[in-house]
């Protein structure tokens with residue numbers, strides 16, 4: 238690699254040719270303030286907060302976009318630099334509601350932190366008079382607040398390039414510019430999949446999840462309600478970050494302890510129904526393989542992915558497994574099986590789920606998700622919302638003891654834990670399908686080819702002579718690539734796992750902010766550590782799932798399963814409200 | 819008299835999209851040509867363009883709303899564009915604007931009830947030499963005062 242020598246604030250440093258000033262400065266321990274820059278996204282150079290002096294240059298340069306050249310002399314901290322950064326920020330702020338106390342991002346906002354860091358202490362410029370479009374609360378999962386938007390365009394890139402959805406773009410010009418859906422309509426009227434990846438990269442409080450904490454507090458305070466909670470696999474490896482733990486730590490026991498202290502009657506685990514999903518979906522796959530059903534079969538755990546295929550590939554819905562997601566299977570069983578077993582009237586059972594995902598809020602409100610006779614799941618909190626509740630309750634997370642989930646809906650295996658990472662559902666399914674078909678015990682349960690952040694992964698398994706080819710995609714841009722292969726008749730897979738969010742649920746839209754690819758890697762590692770540490774690592778060995786079949790469901794794909802655990806899908810099309818115009 | 823597009827054979831949407839399909843950077847030209855058909859770009863039309871070019875509708879909408887010459891709603895028969903850039907401003911554009919608003923009873927962005935006039939702002943028209951200036955459809959009017967502009971409007 239060709240290297241160049243530059244000087245940053247009197248320190249000599251050698252960096253690869255093509256590096257930016259920002260990167261060179263980082264190497265000598267200087268963190269230049271940035272706002273529109275995001276480490277996983279293209280450089281946009283919109284905000285000019287990162288300006289520095291380059292000796293010999295006529296004007297200040299944007300450090301995030303300006304590449305270094307050999308011999309360049311850079312000054313990152315001079316009166317001119319400080320003045321320019323501050324003015325640029327103050328101009329942005331003059332066009333921004335001064336509303337931090339009432340804002341969802343209070344104390345976790347990049348704009349607010351910069352105001353502190355750059356020493357803003359008074360409003361020097363006339364406050365804005367121009368009003369933007371009103372807050373958009375139309376979707377079940379997300380709220381957009383154009384007033385707070387600083388037009389950094391991170392959300393646009395994520396929605397277009399990463400997710401290939403393209404629900405929002407900059408519209409209008411100049412002072413009227415806003416990030417908006419086509420036609421300036423509500424987000425619910427376009428093909429947004431409610432993945433919340435936009436909310437994950439937004440530096441301010443301009444896109445965030447619909448609040449479910451209020452309804453959960455009310456249920457917890459209602460003595461007539463039996464409030465149970467389920468935790469998705471990916472929460473245990475991310476919740477600690479909200480309380481200052483380093484990314485990559487497993488906090489299962491503390492998570493359980495915190496939920497108990499919040500007052501939940503039973504602390505259960507979505508991992509239980511993840512194991513159950515593997516049994517149902519595994520048998521569904523075998524049935525399709527044996528009876529000539531629609532192949533490749535595609536997983537259906539990820540509600541953002543389901544909404545995506547319903548909008549963009551509605552003619553391929555038969556490829557989806559009919560299995561509900563583990564969240565919804567859990568709700569349906571909590572209000573039937575668990576209600577019967579404990580003698581509690583299902584109308585008094587309130588099911589809360591802790592999810593890494595904003596689309597789960599949308600999923601639990603889908604009209605068909607009422608097979609128990611009630612809303613199967615009553616509230617879906619993001620990881621961020623749960624952290625907010627724990628803080629409000631004054632619980633010191635880091636010092637909590639390790640506690641165990643309650644039986645029976647809290648019993649699970651390592652196969653369920655790995656659902657939280659891209660490739661996990663596939664690996665868990667292979668562990669079970671292999672042993673069911675071959676009646677042999679796997680020598681190693683690790684299918685490493687399907688692990689990791691790579692967009693599309695492939696593997697082949699030999700089931701006693703029958704070769705099964707599988708593919709795994711994470712992020713909807715990669716899902717689109719696989720769907721196009723299917724469309725062109727070029728996909729020779731039998732089974733495909735698709736997760737809406739990059740990295741799978743560990744990178745979901747409801748996870749702690751920041752969620753960067755580097756942090757995703759650490760959470761993935763933690764997921765596989767958690768799996769390794771468990772005594773049981775195959776779904777079909779889960780004793781509570783076995784009991785569930787003996788006592789209640791009778792057999793996989795049986796009548797009860799069909800009624801409670803399986804679903805169908807809706808053709809939505811790309812322009813969902815076109816017909817109403 | 820100005821020549822209006824009515825005298826020319828109107829292009830067909832499908833054909834225009836087909837013509838530009840192979841040229842990815844050609845959205846602007848395409849939008850111009852398509853706008854000739856109905857005088858504005860409807861959601862339906864923008865969706866068809868998005869489909870044809872394989873891009874998202876939000877992107878088409880973003881471009882269509884960025885340039886003031888594109889319309890996303892039906893407009894009056896005559897579009898009055900009043901320059902809001904600095905030289906016109908200094909030479910009395912505000913007065914001219916008020917005179918138009920008063921005469922027609924509409925504000926920028928609005929269309930008269932009879933569908934005759936739409937009023938809107940534009941940035942510099944390149945007519946600063948005769949500021950303050952407006953355009954009505956393809957016709958240019960400069961050196962305006964409130965009285966002069968009222969007179970101009972009366973002739974329509």
Ligand code: SF4
Nearest residue numbers: 336337340346441442
């Ligand atoms: S987005 Fe940030 S700066 Fe703006 S009101 Fe919210 S916390 Fe304050």
Ligand code: SF4
Nearest residue numbers: 396429430432433435
């Ligand atoms: S939720 Fe997902 S699909 Fe919807 S606007 Fe945000 S990134 Fe795009």
Ligand code: SF4
Nearest residue numbers: 386387389390392439
């Ligand atoms: S909504 Fe957030 S991410 Fe999107 S442009 Fe505005 S500030 Fe940036």
Ligand code: FES
Nearest residue numbers: 282284285287301
């Ligand atoms: S961070 Fe460099 S211009 Fe915004």
Ligand code: FES
Nearest residue numbers: 901906942943945
């Ligand atoms: S400033 Fe009005 S035409 Fe140039």
